[in-house]
Ligand code: BES
């Protein structure tokens with residue numbers, strides 16, 4: 113008897129809650145309009161995704177179903193998703209009711225809106241679909257393009273608006289959802305996502321994932337390959353192709369220490385584990401902060417841990433970006449400026465102030481160079497708050513968001529004192545965790561904590577809405593770089609290379625040296641330097657890229673082969689863009705650059721071909 117009563121109550125409760133759900137207004141916060149997404153989150157929004165995909169390396173296709181749990185405003189009759197070249201085969205509501213849907217016209221940047229018409233009482237939407245081989249987010253690699261050269265590989269890069277090319281989604285950074293996924297891959301392959309991950313292959317090739325914290329679509333990530341794992345500490349580890357694993361393990365031995373330092377500064381790490389996967393060299397970025405699993409370029413595996421600030425950077429995004437997320441891509445500096453600031457703080461905590469000041473000065477010098485370029489093209493793009501309407505959000509990925517953003521935060525720190533600023537930031541992350549932030553709201557929070565004279569000193573509006581770099585910017589001092597300048601001077605004045613006292617220079621000192629070689633240095637001098645320091649065959653990709661800037665300008669032929677190999681093997685856009693630009697400057701007919709690009713292009717991800725195609729007027 114009791115049992116029946118219990119079940120009756122339970123069933124009425126379930127029915128009641130379902131009915132209630134329909135009538136209840138949306139639970140989620142009102143979101144700002146995002147010009148880079150078709151979705152209308154204030155009408156209908158996703159809250160959870162169950163993704164089921166099969167990976168077909170032969171056809172270069174991902175196919176399966178994305179089932180979303182949705183949250184609707186009263187009277188909502190449709191939900192809109194973003195897609196880019198997806199083949200949609202069917203849409204069902206509440207598992208079994210076939211729903212009408214419509215694909216809008218294709219925009220070159222935004223793709224197509226997928227509108228699903230909702231019957232009353234809709235609480236899930238299941239979209240069956242497949243991606244195309246040229247899906248912008250996905251790079252399908254042949255075995256020759258990997259380190260081990262015997263198995264295919266794939267990885268995705270979703271930021272900023274490429275997630276829609278492999279999952280139909282509400283592709284706006286303000287819309288967060290939890291997810292589970294089941295990914296089926298061929299035998300002998302491991303799949304990993306931005307989620308709780310397996311650490312070894314299984315027989316069936318079916319992998320299950322869970323991401324219990326809500327994330328925006330740009331943090332959806334998948335990689336599949338012959339991948340192995342090695343733990344580094346309690347919460348950290350590294351994934352890589354087996355042949356690369358030990359080198360990666362050695363390079364990242366300080367990861368756990370970075371994580372502990374980061375937590376000490378801004379509070380507990382919210383995502384459980386923090387692992388890094390080192391991908392094949394075509395990965396278009398240095399790193400990508402996919403939650404729980406940073407995707408990284410192998411170009412940071414230098415053998416001497418000299419380029420691991422990139423790990424600090426991606427780790428820092430676990431707070432700035434992944435926890436508190438830019439509302440739209442116009443607020444991108446909130447993600448990247450904060451992250452560079454936090455990266456420097458982690459590096460300072462682990463390696464000392466001398467070290468982090470070298471990084472800061474390199475970033476400052478890079479900023480000055482880029483500022484000139486951006487000013488000439490579109491001076492408005494030198495503001496922190498961007499206006500990217502009608503443009504690719506990729507246009508906002510410049511040193512402004514990163515390095516001007518960093519300097520602004522450092523200016524605040526220097527004005528109000530580190531202790532106060534740290535308290536402010538700790539609260540900021542705690543109070544806004546798993547939420548969006550826009551520039552205006554951040555400034556409001558900041559202003560409420562500052563004294564009048566501090567506001568007058570900082571001049572917030574000048575930094576955020578003004579062009580260029582305000583005069584009151586912090587001044588960065590690096591004793592180590594001063595010494596490099598001195599050594600450079602005595603070498604140049606004496607003309608004797610043996611007077612160049614490079615003692616135990618680190619990679620960063622060498623970079624400062626190479627970046628500041630005298631304008632118009634001739635081939636003989638370059639040859640002498642090369643004889644002594646072997647830059648042309650450096651194992652450090654940052655050194656190589658900086659050196660090629662000089663050698664291309666000077667027409668130093670001895671470095672040409674190495675430079676060409678570099679461009680063909682490495683797909684990291686940060687290295688490609690300046691190198692191709694230097695080639696074009698040297699040979700405005702673009703023939704030299706185009707000949708190399710022809711060979712290199714098949715190795716690049718769409719993010720990189722997008723940029724280089726434009727530079728070289730490359731047509732299909
Ligand atoms: N999130 C970015 C990469 C990104 C930004 C991808 C915008 C797509 C659109 C990542 O955290 C990053 O900043 N990577 C840098 C690392 C560096 C600053 C240490 C990179 O790849 O160079």
Ligand code: ZN
Nearest residue numbers: 425429448451
């Ligand atoms: Zn970043």
